[in-house]
Amino acid sequence: MGECKQCQSTLEVVKAGFLRGRQRFYCKTCQVHFTIKLPAASPQKAARQTTIIDIAKSLGVAPSTVSRALNGSTDINSLTRQEILRVANEMDYRPNLLAQSLHRGETHTIGVVIPNIERPFFAGVLAGIQNVATEAGYRVMICQSNESHSTETLNVQALVASRVDGLLISHSKETTSFEHIRLQLKKGLPIVHFDRVCNEVETAKVVQKDFEGSFALVEHLIQQGCRRIAVCAGPPQLLISQTRLEGYKAALRHYGLPLDDSLIYHTEFKQSESLTALNHWLSLPEPPDGIFAIHYGNAIELLVELKHRKIQIPTEIAVVGFGDELIAELIEPSLTVFHLFPFEMGETAASLLIDNIIHRDTFSPIIKKMRGELRIRKSSIRL
Amino acid sequence: MGECKQCQSTLEVVKAGFLRGRQRFYCKTCQVHFTIKLPAASPQKAARQTTIIDIAKSLGVAPSTVSRALNGSTDINSLTRQEILRVANEMDYRPNLLAQSLHRGETHTIGVVIPNIERPFFAGVLAGIQNVATEAGYRVMICQSNESHSTETLNVQALVASRVDGLLISHSKETTSFEHIRLQLKKGLPIVHFDRVCNEVETAKVVQKDFEGSFALVEHLIQQGCRRIAVCAGPPQLLISQTRLEGYKAALRHYGLPLDDSLIYHTEFKQSESLTALNHWLSLPEPPDGIFAIHYGNAIELLVELKHRKIQIPTEIAVVGFGDELIAELIEPSLTVFHLFPFEMGETAASLLIDNIIHRDTFSPIIKKMRGELRIRKSSIRL
DNA sequence: GGCCTTTTCGGAAACGTTTCCGATAGGTAT
DNA sequence: ATACCTATCGGAAACGTTTCCGAAAAGGCC
Structure with missing residues (x-):
C-alpha cells in the first residue's frame, strides 16, 4: 500500500x-x-532558447525588470539596464516571438495566398511583397492554392490559425465563391486582393491594366493589318480573363471589326490546350491572321507550335501576349507583349495591406491599377 | 483629495x-x-477570434474540457464532445496556433533561407519544399538573403526568433563564415543545407551532381571536337562553383587537354559580366571553341551575345550550361545543359529536415545527391 | 521631522492553449 | 455495507512575454 x-x-x-x-x-x-x-523519465530534453527568466535569475532581478531593460522603458536605472543587456547578449538571448505575439495580439506576419510560386509572375510579386514587408518589420508566410478552391480555403484557414495580421490573396482559377474571404473580413482581418481579384467582396485591390492592355494589343494587331484576330482566353471564371476579353471586344468594336465567337477559345492554363485551340482555328473556313493570348504561357506555346507547323510569323499569323518574361524577348521571333511589373505590384499590395493593418479605422476599399506598357517585337510587325 | x-x-x-x-x-x-x-478609453477594440474560453463559458464547462473535446481525448463523454464540437463549429473556432506552439515548444513551421525567390531554380525548390511540408502538416516561412551575408544572418536570427522547428538554407554567394549556422546548431536546431552547401559545419546536405554534371558537359564538348574550352565560373567563394570547376578540370585532364587559366573567368551572377568574359576570351591569341557556363543564366547571355556578334554556334563556338529551364529549350539554337530537378531537391531537403525534427536523436550528417541528366541540344552538336 | 516627490524595482495578471492531478459520482462485485 | 473500480469533469500550472499597479528607498523642502 x-x-x-x-x-x-x-x-x-x-x-x-x-x-x-x-x-x-x-x-x-x-x-x-x-x-x-x-x-518521470525524459533526460532527453530538447535544448531551450534562453528566456527572460533565465536572465532574471542569473542577475537576481525580476523578469519584468529584464523586459523593461530590453524594451527601452525609462522606468529603469541605466546601470541595471547595461548589466541586463550585457548578460542578454552573453547568453545570446532572442525574444520568443510567439510569446510576444500571443501577448500583444499581433504577429507582425502577413499571409500570402497565390496559385503557384513557380510562375515567374507570382515569384516577382512575392519578391516585391517581401521587400516592403521586411522593410516594415513584417514577416511573410506563403501558401499555394495550386489553382484549387478547396486548397485556397484551407490556406486561408491555416493563415488565420497562425494569426497573421493581414492577408494578401490572388484567387485560384476555380474560385467563384468568396465566403472564406467574407468570413475573415467580418472578423476584422485586413485583406488586400491583387492580380486575380474579385468584385464580390469589399477589399482594397491591386490590379493590372487588364482592359487597357488587351485593347492596346488588339489595336496594335489591327493597325498591323490583322482582320481576323483569335483570342486564347483564360479560364472564363476569372475576372481578369473576363476583363481582358472585354478589352479585346472593345478594340474590335472600336475599329469596326465583327465579333466572331468561333475565334474565342477558353483555356485552363494547361499545356496541350493551346494546340487544340490552334487546331480549331486552323480548321475554320477563314482561319485567323492574328492571335492574342491572354496568358503569356499560351503565347509562347502557340509561337512554338506555329513555327513547328512552318506557319510564317507574323506574316501569316501574328502573335501577341499578355504579360512578359525574359523568354518573350529571346525567343524567335521575339514576342510582342503587354509588359507587366509584378515586383511593383507586390510592393504596392504589401504597403497597402500594412497601411491597412496599422490604420484599421481609416480603411477604404481603394483599387490601385499598376502601370504596364506595350512592347512591340517581331511576332507582330507586319508593316 | x-x-x-x-x-x-x-x-x-x-x-x-x-x-x-x-x-x-x-x-x-x-x-x-x-x-x-x-x-480607460478604448471602445475601438480589434475583433477577437473565438477562443476555447468563449466556448467553455457559453456551455458552462471548463476550458480543459473543451480542449479535451477538440483534441480527441478519451477522457470525455461523447455527448459532451458532440455539444462542444457543435458550438465550436457554430462560433467558427480556430485554435490559436501561437498559444499552442508556445505551450508545446514547437511551431510546426520550418524556415527557409534562399538567395532569391525570383530565380526559377529556387522557386522550384520552394515548391518542392512546400509540397512535402504541407503534406506533413508543417508551415513554411521564407526569407531571401539577396546574396548578402549580413542579410542571411539576420534571416536566420529572425527565423530562430519565430521559433521555427528547423531550417533549410542555401547560402548567399558572400557567405564564407558559418558562425550563424554553428551557433544555432549548438543550440540543437535541426538544419539541412541544400544546393549551396558548405563543408564547414556538420549538417545533412542535399547537393546536385556538380562534379559529375560538369564532367559530363565538358566531356561532351570534347567529344564534339572542342579543344579549347573556356569556363564561365561563378563566384569563387561558393563551394558549388569550386566543385563544378573541379569537374571541368578533371574532364580536361582525363582527355589529356591542357589547363589554361586564361580560359577560366569568374563571374558574380551579374548581367554584364558574361560580356566582359566573352571580350576577354575573344581577345586571346587562341580564342576558345567551346564555352561551359556554370550558371545557366550566363549560358543564355553568352548565346545571345554570340548570335549578336554573328559568331556561329556551335561550329565556331559551342556552348553548354549547368542547370535548365524552359528557355534553354526554346532559344535558338537550343542550349545543351545538365538538367537539374529543383522540385525534387526541395522535396528531398524538406523530408530530410522533417525527419530530422521528428527523430532528433538518430541524426546523421548524411549527404544526398540529386539526380541530373545531360540534355544534348543544338548549341553543342558539331558532328 | 513632517510632507511631498522621484526613481527604481517586484509582483501579478493576462494572452490562449494543453496537461497534470485529483475530485466526484456512480457503478460492480463481494 | 464494504472494497474496489471507471468515467467524466474541474482546477491549476505551465509556455514566455508585457504591462499594470503599487512598494520601497532616497532625496528635497519647509
Whole structure:
C-alpha cells in the first residue's frame, strides 16, 4: 500500500481504482485520494532558447525588470539596464516571438495566398511583397492554392490559425465563391486582393491594366493589318480573363471589326490546350491572321507550335501576349507583349495591406491599377 | 483629495508623489498607497477570434474540457464532445496556433533561407519544399538573403526568433563564415543545407551532381571536337562553383587537354559580366571553341551575345550550361545543359529536415545527391 | 521631522492553449 | 455495507512575454 501524503501513514489506506494506468489510493483518516508518482523519465530534453527568466535569475532581478531593460522603458536605472543587456547578449538571448505575439495580439506576419510560386509572375510579386514587408518589420508566410478552391480555403484557414495580421490573396482559377474571404473580413482581418481579384467582396485591390492592355494589343494587331484576330482566353471564371476579353471586344468594336465567337477559345492554363485551340482555328473556313493570348504561357506555346507547323510569323499569323518574361524577348521571333511589373505590384499590395493593418479605422476599399506598357517585337510587325 | 480604497474615508489621506502622470495618495490610517484610475478609453477594440474560453463559458464547462473535446481525448463523454464540437463549429473556432506552439515548444513551421525567390531554380525548390511540408502538416516561412551575408544572418536570427522547428538554407554567394549556422546548431536546431552547401559545419546536405554534371558537359564538348574550352565560373567563394570547376578540370585532364587559366573567368551572377568574359576570351591569341557556363543564366547571355556578334554556334563556338529551364529549350539554337530537378531537391531537403525534427536523436550528417541528366541540344552538336 | 516627490524595482495578471492531478459520482462485485 | 473500480469533469500550472499597479528607498523642502 502507498503512504498517505498527509498523514504519512499506511494504516487506513485502501485502493481506489485506476487513474491513467496508475494505482489509486484512498486514505480514510485524511479522506483524501492520491496516486504514486512515476519517476518521470525524459533526460532527453530538447535544448531551450534562453528566456527572460533565465536572465532574471542569473542577475537576481525580476523578469519584468529584464523586459523593461530590453524594451527601452525609462522606468529603469541605466546601470541595471547595461548589466541586463550585457548578460542578454552573453547568453545570446532572442525574444520568443510567439510569446510576444500571443501577448500583444499581433504577429507582425502577413499571409500570402497565390496559385503557384513557380510562375515567374507570382515569384516577382512575392519578391516585391517581401521587400516592403521586411522593410516594415513584417514577416511573410506563403501558401499555394495550386489553382484549387478547396486548397485556397484551407490556406486561408491555416493563415488565420497562425494569426497573421493581414492577408494578401490572388484567387485560384476555380474560385467563384468568396465566403472564406467574407468570413475573415467580418472578423476584422485586413485583406488586400491583387492580380486575380474579385468584385464580390469589399477589399482594397491591386490590379493590372487588364482592359487597357488587351485593347492596346488588339489595336496594335489591327493597325498591323490583322482582320481576323483569335483570342486564347483564360479560364472564363476569372475576372481578369473576363476583363481582358472585354478589352479585346472593345478594340474590335472600336475599329469596326465583327465579333466572331468561333475565334474565342477558353483555356485552363494547361499545356496541350493551346494546340487544340490552334487546331480549331486552323480548321475554320477563314482561319485567323492574328492571335492574342491572354496568358503569356499560351503565347509562347502557340509561337512554338506555329513555327513547328512552318506557319510564317507574323506574316501569316501574328502573335501577341499578355504579360512578359525574359523568354518573350529571346525567343524567335521575339514576342510582342503587354509588359507587366509584378515586383511593383507586390510592393504596392504589401504597403497597402500594412497601411491597412496599422490604420484599421481609416480603411477604404481603394483599387490601385499598376502601370504596364506595350512592347512591340517581331511576332507582330507586319508593316 | 481622493477617497481611500480601504476605509472609504478622505480624512487621513495625503498626497504622495506622482506615478506615471497620475496623482498618488497615501492613507495614514490604512497605511496604504493608491492612485485614482483613469476611465480607460478604448471602445475601438480589434475583433477577437473565438477562443476555447468563449466556448467553455457559453456551455458552462471548463476550458480543459473543451480542449479535451477538440483534441480527441478519451477522457470525455461523447455527448459532451458532440455539444462542444457543435458550438465550436457554430462560433467558427480556430485554435490559436501561437498559444499552442508556445505551450508545446514547437511551431510546426520550418524556415527557409534562399538567395532569391525570383530565380526559377529556387522557386522550384520552394515548391518542392512546400509540397512535402504541407503534406506533413508543417508551415513554411521564407526569407531571401539577396546574396548578402549580413542579410542571411539576420534571416536566420529572425527565423530562430519565430521559433521555427528547423531550417533549410542555401547560402548567399558572400557567405564564407558559418558562425550563424554553428551557433544555432549548438543550440540543437535541426538544419539541412541544400544546393549551396558548405563543408564547414556538420549538417545533412542535399547537393546536385556538380562534379559529375560538369564532367559530363565538358566531356561532351570534347567529344564534339572542342579543344579549347573556356569556363564561365561563378563566384569563387561558393563551394558549388569550386566543385563544378573541379569537374571541368578533371574532364580536361582525363582527355589529356591542357589547363589554361586564361580560359577560366569568374563571374558574380551579374548581367554584364558574361560580356566582359566573352571580350576577354575573344581577345586571346587562341580564342576558345567551346564555352561551359556554370550558371545557366550566363549560358543564355553568352548565346545571345554570340548570335549578336554573328559568331556561329556551335561550329565556331559551342556552348553548354549547368542547370535548365524552359528557355534553354526554346532559344535558338537550343542550349545543351545538365538538367537539374529543383522540385525534387526541395522535396528531398524538406523530408530530410522533417525527419530530422521528428527523430532528433538518430541524426546523421548524411549527404544526398540529386539526380541530373545531360540534355544534348543544338548549341553543342558539331558532328 | 513632517510632507511631498522621484526613481527604481517586484509582483501579478493576462494572452490562449494543453496537461497534470485529483475530485466526484456512480457503478460492480463481494 | 464494504472494497474496489471507471468515467467524466474541474482546477491549476505551465509556455514566455508585457504591462499594470503599487512598494520601497532616497532625496528635497519647509
